[in-house]
Amino acid sequence: AQSVTQPDIHITVSEGASLELRCNYSYGATPYLFWYVQSPGQGLQLLLKYFSGDTLVQGIKGFEAEFKRSQSSFNLRKPSVHWSDAAEYFCAVGSNSGYALNFGKGTSLLVTP
Amino acid sequence: SQTIHQWPATLVQPVGSPLSLECTVEGTSNPNLYWYRQAAGRGLQLLFYSVGIGQISSEVPQNLSASRPQDRQFILSSKKLLLSDSGFYLCAWSVAGARDEQFFGPGTRLTVL
DSSP, X not given: OOEEEOOOXXXXXXXTSOEEEOOEEEOSSOXXXXXXXXXTTSOEEEEEXXXXXXXXXXXXXXXXXXXXXXXXXXXXXXXXXXXXXXXXXXXXXXXXXXXXXXXXXXXXXXXXX | OOEEEEEOSEEEEOTTOOEEEEEEEESOSSOEEEEEEEOTTSOEEEEEEEEETTEEEESSOSSOEEEEEETTEEEXXXXXXXXXXXXXXXXXXXXXXXXXXXXXXXXXXXXXX
């Protein structure tokens, strides 16, 4: 069965610093991978997705993620964090069959001045 | 463009009362529809999904039920709410199941007292 692990529950970074949020997945075949962001009291917004091809994918708001099959990882990165990036971030994995996406438990990002 | 609506935005209900949450999608036909519940620190739990009118699949046995009376309408219900039903309920839609991104509504905050 698919599963997603986000090892960091909370992360604090200074504004302007770089950011990396970790995501590890467990899935036998090539996964479909997603990163979502959720502001407090809001729904989830898709940041980026990986289906196949280039393992470095670009998303909205200056985010990127790299798929590393050997490490079963899909880490999210941003070179310079803005205060507005403070939110909850979710990694999710899908498959070529079925309907459910499996979500990690999320990483809460705090941005300090 | 496609939009997804949920109402109400917030709801406070006594234990034992009924529940009806509604979700509608605009701008697409025959979407896959999903209900998730989000509890603090537990990520997103898929409750139900639907691939067509009248077709409902339950992921987790519980006090809730779902219905899809129209192509772009998805309803989450309960006959008698429990305290444990409190949470943030998110509706989502997708084109093609778990290999496709899901688009989320703004959510409903349910508090059962």
